[in-house]
Amino acid sequence: MPAKRSPARRPTMKDIARRAGVSESAVSFALNGRPGVSDVTRERVRRVAEQLGWRPSTAARALSGEGAATVGLVLARPADTLGVDSFFLQLVSGIQEVLAERHLGLLFQVVEGVPDECAVYRRWWAEHRVDGVLVVDPRTEDPRPDLLDELGLPAVVIGGAPDERHPGLSTVWADDAGAMAAVVDGLYALGHRRIVHIAGLSGLAHTERRIRTLRAEARRRGLTGVESITTDYSDAAGAAVTRRVLGSAAPATALIYDNDVMALAGVATAAGLGFSVPADVSVVAWEDSALCRMVKPWLSALSRDSVEFGRTAARELTALLDGGPARTVRVPVPRLIERESTGAARGA
Amino acid sequence: MPAKRSPARRPTMKDIARRAGVSESAVSFALNGRPGVSDVTRERVRRVAEQLGWRPSTAARALSGEGAATVGLVLARPADTLGVDSFFLQLVSGIQEVLAERHLGLLFQVVEGVPDECAVYRRWWAEHRVDGVLVVDPRTEDPRPDLLDELGLPAVVIGGAPDERHPGLSTVWADDAGAMAAVVDGLYALGHRRIVHIAGLSGLAHTERRIRTLRAEARRRGLTGVESITTDYSDAAGAAVTRRVLGSAAPATALIYDNDVMALAGVATAAGLGFSVPADVSVVAWEDSALCRMVKPWLSALSRDSVEFGRTAARELTALLDGGPARTVRVPVPRLIERESTGAARGA
DNA sequence: AAGCAACACTAAAGCGCTTTAGGCTTCATC
């Protein structure tokens, strides 16, 4: 028996009004907890609505000024870069958890770059599609905060540094600088003096923050064999840079990779070059995931709770939508999980 | 200078009408390419709209029966399972590419399980939020097609087998059965007789299809040491099953893992147990990604173009939205990329 | 017993768009 292709009209408030024998306005008041109806009527209306399986039409709601009940998230990355990134899906999953409670939808889009991203914001705004947005991968020289300010679109920036120039935006961030300092501390204590940081995308706020911190830490200790090299986060880049670094005259004894994928590729490359980890070179991955326990030696990694990160961001956005003030909240510093890929520097 | 918090009213058709000196209806006709206005008026209206930066309010459009210009995608997976899955983001990225051309939004939600997913469809439908949906991870005994049929929500099922019981749904699928047969063929030719398939989630349509095919191939050849073991796709499960399988009296000589993550974990486990790959045991990963080239030996893997898969699915959905007929389209069979993890069976 | 507030409820407008039903010109037709 083929399922019936029922026309299945969605029930509207008018239907409820008719069945409950009251006016549409009464229904609206009753269902939205506004004063103006007696408790018994309210209850009756609620029951009818329930029984009819009524749900407010977001379109109608949005049109009468209530907002779209939707928040937006755009990911600006070339399609091939977004492969093996566990961080992102976890973040989204945390975001969802909070949004779902409030029946807020998540409009998601992936684009090629920041200019496209800005265009999407403009469109969403003009089309009335979203009530607010979550901005990821903030950059130094970022046009997005200005734009969002101009559009008056509530937004929370995920992973940026506090930004006092845009008091309208909330920021949720982790203290990468502190984490980097801690990592360098640890490596220094193990005797490492030549440290290379295989960084992520140049221009990303957190990349630059890590680079600056590393440089500062090096200067503070008088270290000269310390540098950062930016990449595109890909395994290929991780491998290539590792090859170059370990091939130099006085190769680094410690490598800090800005994600798990590059770290893995780096370890494989090092092994291929005859370097043993951690005897010849220590490796730290900035991002923990199942991957880090899938190779021998297990990778020491900076771990953070990305799901909770997402939850926090979403909570800030809903607070903003409720008319709350913009805030800057810091989530816990990533913790260094010491596994097997870090050890004393050779000869230390 | 702080950016101005401009109230920034969105321009409406009324604004255009006033500026162009015509009625609102004329504007609507002009902008939607309907007859009823002269070419010069149409052009004038278009220019004014452009100049004002007008974009139709999706809410208003949706309300007047035009649909929400949005399609939905819900991912039913426990939060911790969706970590390292490159397939999914690539799929989404392909989907986006097609949707973006048509200015269709993608409403995205992740939930815990299929019942929740059904609830989301109902809600989206009742709230008028989406015009159609993309369904992933079809199951044997799947309640979703019936539901979508009942709601009359256009949908395309991604990765299912053709389903003649739901003529309203489009299906986009790859021939897993064919791929499995080819893999077994190859392994058989290499002398493998004891083959274990570390499968994915039991109940998923493609999991069951692979299992059935493997069983049929084994029977056809009179092989007895062939079996499938279902898992939850996690690296932990991959490792655990591998340990069990290789610890048996007459261990398998070839392992087929239903994703790259488990394959990786499997190889690591095998190495830990003293098995050398591929000398002692061959490994095939059903899903190719950067991971497969990040361990030695490089993993032989079944590769497919997930981005294109997503594009195809999205194209089918837009066709459906345009009133086209439901179709069943097959994307290319995954190709086996032979790398270093497969070889002749010991003693063959 | 008139006056008044308080309460429960309804009528109607409005959000921004589409669409149907005309109205008014113009031009061709016989």
Added chain:
DNA sequence: GATGAAGCCTAAAGCGCTTTAGTGTTGCTT
């Protein structure tokens, strides 16, 4: 020169909801 048809455009209703203004009842006060 009346009749029609065609073409361009406007008025108005309607989509499903919120909200403001307003209408009747009560029940209380003096």
